[in-house]
Amino acid sequence: MDTLAHIQHKLVGAEDLKSVVRTMKAMAASKIGQYELAVESLSKYHHTISLGLFVYFRDKPGTQLDFKALPGAGKSPKECAVIFGSDQGLVGPFNDTLATFMSRYLTDLPGEKVVWVVGERMKSHLVDIDYEVTKSFPLPSVVESIASLISQLLVNGEELIENGSFDRIHVFHNKPNSGVGYTPVVQQLLPLDRQWKQGFLKQQWPTKLLPQIAGDAKLTLLALVHEYLFASLFKACAESLASENASRLISMQRAEKNISELLDDLNHQFHQLRQGLIDEELFDVISGFEALKK
The missing domain is CATH 1.20.58 (Methane Monooxygenase Hydroxylase; Chain G, domain 1)
Incomplete structure (x- = not known):
């Protein structure tokens, strides 16, 4: 007794x-705000870039994108998965849910698969379910550090696509729900294929005055594509961090x-x-x- x-x-x-617990709760609540603000800002910026690509492809429908990274006939594509997890614990099923979602998604895809991980906690989860992690990156602790991580991912990803090491790159992360909680999502980041191009042509310009392309068209396309890739990864990272802190809260x-x-x-x-x-x-x-x- x-x-x-x-x-x-x-x-x-x-x-x-x-x-x-109260201290950690207050820290999580304060961080959610900055990441949600970043997500909102990136959503608007991403939409602006999408409108720019819509205008470009509308004016130049015959633009041919580089398809050299696409697998040839009869060959299975080589898949690279980039997954955003957490560096710290006390996040509930945050990593487990996303790892399971990624595993089920990749199981349905043929060919070789390689995984890049952002966040040490996620790395251990993937090792437990027999996935080989070839690259790992530390998770940013503040919004200002996200840009450096995205630059590293883009440089590595574009090199792999260009030299034919991989055919497609998929990005997996948790996205905050409108209410409470989060949902695992996936986006094919590279290559930029015909289906990607057609997606922009389905959009509508918000006004009756359509803009025109000024300057060198090729440089304009390269700038828009670079910003599109950067904003897509930045938004994925910010959404993952917002979801992580919501889960911790x-x-x-x-x-x-x-x-x-x-x-x-x-x-x-x-x-x-x-x-x-x-x-x-x-x-x-x-x-x-x-x-x-x-």
Whole structure:
């Protein structure tokens, strides 16, 4: 049976843990805001770039993209998957859900598969399900560090496509829901094929005044494509970080609730045991008094 000192020790430990959870909860809540703002800004920028590509392909429908990276007839494409996980724990099923989603998606694709990971925690999850991780990148801790990571990914990805090491690059990440939680999603980043081109031609210009291409058309296309790839990866990373902190916030809220219930239970035990000891002392005093009286 626990003593008063033992229960008091548990109470102090639970209070300290609750303080840590509150701090982590506040940090997660503050980070969500900056990543959600980045996602909103990138969504608008991404839409602007998409409109620019729409105008380009509308004016120059015969533009031929470089298809040398596409697999030849009868050959299975070589797939590269870039997956955004977390560097820290206390995020619930954040990594498990995404790793399972990626595994199911890649299982349906033929050919060789290689995985690049952003986030150390995700790397261990993928190793557990027998995926070989050929490249790993540290996860940015602030919005300002995302650009450096995206530049590394683009340089490595474009080199692989150009030299024929891989045919397609897919990006996997968790995307925040409009309400609570997140959903795993995938996007084919490279190559930029005919289907990618046709997707822009389905858009509509928001006004009746259509713009014209100014300057060198080829340089304009290269600039638009570069910004499209950069914005796509930046948005994926920001959405992943927003989802991670939302998941951590949910976990901390759940932990705070459990600790509060534990504290209530310990306080109840403490007061019950203390009252029992007081009652025993009173009974001893009364018994001694009765004995002396006789």
